[in-house]
Amino acid sequence: MPRTKTMPTTWMPRAAAVLCAGLLLAGCGSSEGEPKAGSGGDTAPAVDAAALDTGSYPTSPAAEFARATTENIVEVEGQRLAEFTVAPFEIDPELISGKMPTMVMRSGKNLGVVIGGGAGDIAANRNMLYGYVSTAATNTPNVTDPSRSVVNAVLRFGNPEDAAATARELQAQLTTVDDGAGVSTAESVDVLPNTLVSTRETDSSAGRTVSVNALTPHGDYLLYSWAQAPAGQKDWTAKAIAKAVSLQGPLIDAFPAQPTKEQNGGVSAEFPMVDQDKILIYAIPEEDAQARLGDDLAAYGPRGMSHRSTNPPLTHRVLTETGSEHNAVAKTTVYRAADDAGARTIADEFAGDLAAQGFTAAPSPQGLPDAKCVTKDTVRGTEIYCMVVNGRYVGEASGLDDKADVDRQISAQYLILEQADQDA
Incomplete structure (x- = not known):
C-alpha cells in the first residue's frame, strides 16, 4: 500500500495517503443525475452532496498541467x-x-x-x-x-x-x-x-x-x-x-530521459508532461510547496509508488495487475485502474493489508457513506485514513489527530472524482 503523509508507521515525512482497512469497498459509480447509493448497495444511504463539508478544499478537477519548464x-x-x-x-x-x-x-x-x-x-x-x-x-x-x-x-x-x-x-x-x-x-x-x-x-x-x-x-x-x-x-x-x-x-x-541541449543538437528538446496520463488533475493539491521536496505533485507508476510504500511488493503487484499505470500524489492520492473492477481490487487488497496492521473502522464523513475510514492509535497520535471509490478511480486522504480535516479532504475528493473522465 502507499506511504502516508505524516503517519509514524511510515518512513517518509511527506507522502501520499494510505488506504483504509478491514472494510470491503464497493464501487461508487452511478448514472448521471441519479442519487448515488452507498457502498452497501441500493439499500444503503445515498450520498447527500448538500451535507458534505469540504472546508476550503477544491471540489473540481484542477486545470490541466502543461509541460515541464526549466524551473521544474x-x-x-x-x-x-x-x-x-x-x-x-x-x-x-x-x-x-x-x-x-x-x-x-x-x-x-x-x-x-x-x-x-x-x-x-x-x-x-x-x-x-x-x-x-x-x-x-x-x-x-x-x-x-x-x-x-x-x-x-x-x-x-x-x-x-x-x-x-x-x-x-x-x-x-x-x-x-x-x-x-x-x-x-x-x-x-x-x-x-x-x-x-x-x-x-x-x-x-x-x-x-x-x-x-x-x-x-x-x-x-x-x-x-x-x-x-x-x-x-x-x-x-x-x-x-x-x-x-x-x-x-x-x-x-528503458528510461526515456529528456535529452540535454547538447545531446539534442544544441537546441532544447520538448519537455515531458508534468501530469502523465492526466491523473494529477484529480488529486487535491498540496498547499505547502516546500512540503513536496520534489516527490509530491507527481504521477508515479507501480514501481514508483512502491518505493514510497509500507508494503512495496503488494503495491507494485496490485497496481500492475489492475492497470493503474499512473497514480497521482499530492495532498491526496488518486489511482485510476483499467476498469471498475480494478479499482475495487485496489481498495480490497490494500484494505486487507491495513486490517492486518490493526486499523479499525471509523465513522464516514457526514453525507458520504461511500467513504470508508479507519483509525489506529500510535505513539504519535491517532492515524486516520479515508478512501472513496468511483468507477475506475480510487481516492485517498489521511491525517493525524484531526478526523474532521480528513473528512473534509475525502469529501472534496469525492466531488472531484464525480467529474473525472471514466473513459480516459
Missing part, C-alpha cells in the same frame, strides 16, 4: 526516473521496510545524504543532473536487532565521462577518507568487472556489520548500490550488490 524539469525527471529505479524488494523480497533516503535527488549535493562525506561536492562538481534513490531494510521487532538493508540509486550526468569520473572520485574518497566510521577497503567482484567496490566493517547497536559500496558507470548514469548485513553474512551483501547491478542496467536503458 529536474523534479519531473526525477519523478519519472522512480519507475526505472530498482526497488529494494526486487533485490531481496525481504527488504520491505522503507527507510530514508528514498527520494528524488534534485542536485549532486543530495548525494551527500546518500553516501556522506564529500560525495555531494564530488557529484555537484561533475554536474550531476538529477537522480532517484530508494532504501529499505528487513523487518525486525526492534531497531537494535540485526537486519539487512540496501540503498539503490541512479544518478544522471550530462555525459558518460562525468559519470565515470564521479565513480572514480567517489571510490577514492571511500577508500582514503575516514568519515568517522572508518575507511573502506577496495575490493573486486568477478561478476562485476566494471564496478568499483569497497567494503567496511563497523560496530553498531545491532552488533558487528559489514557494508559494501558499489559504483557502476553506465553511459550517462552512475549506478550506486550499497548493502549492509551482520558481519557473518558478507556473502549476502555481495549477492545483493550483484543482483542490484544486473537488474538496474537493463531497467535504466
Whole structure:
C-alpha cells in the first residue's frame, strides 16, 4: 500500500495517503443525475452532496498541467526516473521496510545524504543532473536487532565521462577518507568487472556489520548500490550488490530521459508532461510547496509508488495487475485502474493489508457513506485514513489527530472524482 503523509508507521515525512482497512469497498459509480447509493448497495444511504463539508478544499478537477519548464524539469525527471529505479524488494523480497533516503535527488549535493562525506561536492562538481534513490531494510521487532538493508540509486550526468569520473572520485574518497566510521577497503567482484567496490566493517547497536559500496558507470548514469548485513553474512551483501547491478542496467536503458541541449543538437528538446496520463488533475493539491521536496505533485507508476510504500511488493503487484499505470500524489492520492473492477481490487487488497496492521473502522464523513475510514492509535497520535471509490478511480486522504480535516479532504475528493473522465 502507499506511504502516508505524516503517519509514524511510515518512513517518509511527506507522502501520499494510505488506504483504509478491514472494510470491503464497493464501487461508487452511478448514472448521471441519479442519487448515488452507498457502498452497501441500493439499500444503503445515498450520498447527500448538500451535507458534505469540504472546508476550503477544491471540489473540481484542477486545470490541466502543461509541460515541464526549466524551473521544474529536474523534479519531473526525477519523478519519472522512480519507475526505472530498482526497488529494494526486487533485490531481496525481504527488504520491505522503507527507510530514508528514498527520494528524488534534485542536485549532486543530495548525494551527500546518500553516501556522506564529500560525495555531494564530488557529484555537484561533475554536474550531476538529477537522480532517484530508494532504501529499505528487513523487518525486525526492534531497531537494535540485526537486519539487512540496501540503498539503490541512479544518478544522471550530462555525459558518460562525468559519470565515470564521479565513480572514480567517489571510490577514492571511500577508500582514503575516514568519515568517522572508518575507511573502506577496495575490493573486486568477478561478476562485476566494471564496478568499483569497497567494503567496511563497523560496530553498531545491532552488533558487528559489514557494508559494501558499489559504483557502476553506465553511459550517462552512475549506478550506486550499497548493502549492509551482520558481519557473518558478507556473502549476502555481495549477492545483493550483484543482483542490484544486473537488474538496474537493463531497467535504466528503458528510461526515456529528456535529452540535454547538447545531446539534442544544441537546441532544447520538448519537455515531458508534468501530469502523465492526466491523473494529477484529480488529486487535491498540496498547499505547502516546500512540503513536496520534489516527490509530491507527481504521477508515479507501480514501481514508483512502491518505493514510497509500507508494503512495496503488494503495491507494485496490485497496481500492475489492475492497470493503474499512473497514480497521482499530492495532498491526496488518486489511482485510476483499467476498469471498475480494478479499482475495487485496489481498495480490497490494500484494505486487507491495513486490517492486518490493526486499523479499525471509523465513522464516514457526514453525507458520504461511500467513504470508508479507519483509525489506529500510535505513539504519535491517532492515524486516520479515508478512501472513496468511483468507477475506475480510487481516492485517498489521511491525517493525524484531526478526523474532521480528513473528512473534509475525502469529501472534496469525492466531488472531484464525480467529474473525472471514466473513459480516459
